[in-house]
Amino acid sequence: MDGMSGCATLPPATSAEPSPPKGGTVALVGAGPGDPDLLTVRAQRLLGQAEVVFHDELVSDAILELLPSDVERVPVGKVKGRHSWTQDRINRALVDAARSGRRVVRLKGGDPSLFARAGEEIDYLRRHGIAAELVPGVTAALGCAASAGFPLTDRRHASTVVVVGGHAREGDAPPDWRRIAGPRRTIVVYMGLSNAGAIAAGLIGAGHDPATPAALVANATRANQRIATGRLAELGTIAARHAEDDPALIVIGDVVRLGPDWAPLEPAWTAAW
Numbered sequence: 001m002d003g004m005s006g007c008a009t010l011p012p013a014t015s016a017e018p019s020p021p022k023g024g025t026v027a028l029v030g031a032g033p034g035d036p037d038l039l040t041v042r043a044q045r046l047l048g049q050a051e052v053v054f055h056d057e058l059v060s061d062a063i064l065e066l067l068p069s070d071v072e073r074v075p076v077g078k079v080k081g082r083h084s085w086t087q088d089r090i091n092r093a094l095v096d097a098a099r100s101g102r103r104v105v106r107l108k109g110g111d112p113s114l115f116a117r118a119g120e121e122i123d124y125l126r127r128h129g130i131a132a133e134l135v136p137g138v139t140a141a142l143g144c145a146a147s148a149g150f151p152l153t154d155r156r157h158a159s160t161v162v163v164v165g166g167h168a169r170e171g172d173a174p175p176d177w178r179r180i181a182g183p184r185r186t187i188v189v190y191m192g193l194s195n196a197g198a199i200a201a202g203l204i205g206a207g208h209d210p211a212t213p214a215a216l217v218a219n220a221t222r223a224n225q226r227i228a229t230g231r232l233a234e235l236g237t238i239a240a241r242h243a244e245d246d247p248a249l250i251v252i253g254d255v256v257r258l259g260p261d262w263a264p265l266e267p268a269w270t271a272a273w
Contacts, residue, residue, distance in 0.1 A: 030137015166192020197236025
């Protein structure tokens with residue numbers, strides 16, 4: 001898929017929708033999984049009106065290139081092993097920018113309400129008298145499945161979708177795999193790459209079939225998308241061959257069989273890998 005197609009420029013504000021008030025508000029905007037064609041119309045309009053954009057590491061370069069040249073871009077992403085911006089510092093910067101009278105967008109990969117700390121930021125903004133707008137985006141899970149060529153549910157294979165974080169904070173208990181494991185479900189794991197082996201072991205130990213298909217999708221919807229498939233028991237091996245700097249999601253479930261890259265015997269790697 002060509003993640004660079006379309007969306008040459010962001011649409012300007014139109015008379016159909018008045019420009020937002022200058023200053024005093026912050027929009028938490030979902031950038032989607034990476035392809036700029038998947039930005040919502042609302043997201044495009046707000047980005048076209050923004051004066052300062054605080055963006056996460058997972059926001060693609062293709063989307064950042066669409067911003068007007070005079071927009072101040074502030075990278076506040078957190079990379080594993082390198083947290084130059086703490087959450088408290090981000091919160092304070094959003095309040096200060098809004099109080100300075102500029103139109104502020106907080107741009108997050110995927111959807112801001114799913115594993116993106118939107119709740120913490122909205123709460124902080126509102127407690128400091130700043131109106132916060134939440135603008136949904138295409139989630140990484142939806143973009144990942146669509147670009148990999150399989151659905152998340154299928155009446156023949158899965159009637160339940162479980163979305164789980166695969167990386168707990170230090171001191172937190174791991175997920176209760178007994179509540180997550182089970183037949184006829186699709187399990188989507190965010191931030192699980194470094195713990196893939198432990199995730200597989202936890203699910204199998206909780207009774208999940210070790211032969212369940214699994215997929216690792218990196219850079220979903222982007223020009224450099226890569227897909228690896230295999231069985232749940234092989235998940236640790238699959239993840240070990242992946243470059244950890246790239247965003248990746250893990251999908252576990254029989255729906256993976258419906259994708260063109262599914263290989264039933266051993267992990268299959270697309271030519272781009």
